[in-house]
Amino acid sequence: xxxxxxxxxxxxxxxxxxxxxxxxxxxxxxxxxxxxxxxxxxxxxxxxxxxxxxxxxxxxxxxxxxxxxxxxxxxxxxxxxxxxxxxxxxxxxxxxxxxxxxxxxxxxxxxxxxxxxxxxxxxxxxxxxxxxxxxxxxxxxxxxxxxxxxxxxxxxxxxxxxxxxxxxxxxxxxxxxxxxxxxxxxxxxxxxxxxxx
Amino acid sequence: xxxxxxxxxxxxxxxxxxxxxxxxxxxxxxxxxxxxxxxxxxxxxxxxxxxxxxxxxxxxxxxxxxxxxxxxxxxxxxxxxxxxxxxxxxxxxxxxxxxxxxxxxxxxxxxxxxxxxxxxxxxxxxxxxxxxxxxxxxxxxxxxxxxxxxxxxxxxxxxxxxxxxxxxxxxxx
Numbered sequence: 001x002x003x004x005x006x007x008x009x010x011x012x013x014x015x016x017x018x019x020x021x022x023x024x025x026x027x028x029x030x031x032x033x034x035x036x037x038x039x040x041x042x043x044x045x046x047x048x049x050x051x052x053x054x055x056x057x058x059x060x061x062x063x064x065x066x067x068x069x070x071x072x073x074x075x076x077x078x079x080x081x082x083x084x085x086x087x088x089x090x091x092x093x094x095x096x097x098x099x100x101x102x103x104x105x106x107x108x109x110x111x112x113x114x115x116x117x118x119x120x121x122x123x124x125x126x127x128x129x130x131x132x133x134x135x136x137x138x139x140x141x142x143x144x145x146x147x148x149x150x151x152x153x154x155x156x157x158x159x160x161x162x163x164x165x166x167x168x169x170x171x172x173x174x175x176x177x178x179x180x181x182x183x184x185x186x187x188x189x190x191x192x193x194x195x196x197x
Numbered sequence: 198x199x200x201x202x203x204x205x206x207x208x209x210x211x212x213x214x215x216x217x218x219x220x221x222x223x224x225x226x227x228x229x230x231x232x233x234x235x236x237x238x239x240x241x242x243x244x245x246x247x248x249x250x251x252x253x254x255x256x257x258x259x260x261x262x263x264x265x266x267x268x269x270x271x272x273x274x275x276x277x278x279x280x281x282x283x284x285x286x287x288x289x290x291x292x293x294x295x296x297x298x299x300x301x302x303x304x305x306x307x308x309x310x311x312x313x314x315x316x317x318x319x320x321x322x323x324x325x326x327x328x329x330x331x332x333x334x335x336x337x338x339x340x341x342x343x344x345x346x347x348x349x350x351x352x353x354x355x356x357x358x359x360x361x362x363x364x365x366x367x368x369x370x
Contacts (some may be wrong), residue, residue: 001335007211007224016282018260033266034262034263036267037262037265037266037269038262038263041258041261041265042258042262047265047269050265051217051269087242111257111261112257112262114256114257114258114260114261114264115253115256115257116256116260117255128249128253129254131244131246131249131250132252132253132254132257134250135251135253136254136258137248139254153212153260154254155254155255155258156252157255160212175208175212175220175269178208178212179204179205179208182207182208182211182247182255183204183206184252185247185251186204186207186243186247189243189246189247197235
């Protein structure tokens with residue numbers, strides 16, 4: 001992310017426009033870039049695409065900084081932009097094509113190796129890896145809306161009111177999406193347990 | 198009360214959002230749910246299982262994303278020069294050198310292509326045109342001739358004898 005370009009440009013722009021919290025884009029990028037990248041990566045599951053969309057998120061934020069009224073946090077505002085970008089991108093046929101052929105697509109085995117090992121026993125590590133894999137695969141089955149709401153809640157750990165603000169949905173609808181997403185995960189849990197018995 | 202927790206009750210326990218408004222009967226409901234969890238091993242085990250799964254998913258995704266982010270950041274740092282360097286004269290000088298180097302072959306090509314143009318202009322002078330016309334007319338005449346000149350028949354073989362006879366007659370006279 002060429003945050004320095006934005007910053008150097010911002011110095012000349014701020015002489016004319018009124019100051020907004022987003023004028024110091026370099027510090028905003030430094031604070032939120034990793035988090036926005038994480039949301040893109042787990043949503044899209046493609047490294048290159050996640051990088052590209054992360055850059056686009058901050059470029060859009062910089063372009064639309066005058067529209068930021070401060071009625072929500074900067075993270076909420078950035079997440080809203082990120083979510084819109086993901087929605088726009090996943091609608092295209094080009095995305096569906098690249099999803100099939102991309103070499104930078106994230107595989108579940110990539111993630112499974114990052115399950116933290118709080119317990120050193122092999123059995124508990126295997127169980128943790130299986131549980132993570134189950135959720136990872138279940139999330140792939142969710143609808144776009146359910147997946148976004150699920151990730152905002154269980155990956156980004158945002159509160160329901162913030163999710164409602166980001167998605168533009170009522171809190172009751174957000175809860176409904178989460179209930180359905182968790183129902184999918186529960187169903188897979190139960191199926192896996194039945195298979196193991 | 199049902200035998201086990203409903204899906205919504207289980208989800209509410211997982212969500213446990215402090216930002217939600219406090220509803221009238223929610224405290225009583227919460228007490229009932231907590232009492233059931235203490236008594237029901239199945240529900241408590243399922244709740245623990247779901248929480249663990251979500252926790253592993255979050256931790257693994259976060260760790261993986263952190264690693265990928267660090268890698269991409271390192272790649273960008275190694276490839277892209279700092280943006281402030283673009284303002285240095287060195288880059289502008291290099292750009293000018295590249296531009297001139299790109300123009301040099303073009304100018305050489307142009308110089309080479311000029312002489313044929315002048316030769317063409319010279320050949321188009323009136324004298325050259327006349328000599329070319331004469332040459333072409335000569336060639337045309339030779340080509341259009343029915344029989345080549347070396348193979349033309351002799352004019353009149355007896356004409357020479359007649360003249361010789363008349364000469365001898367004159368001598369006799």
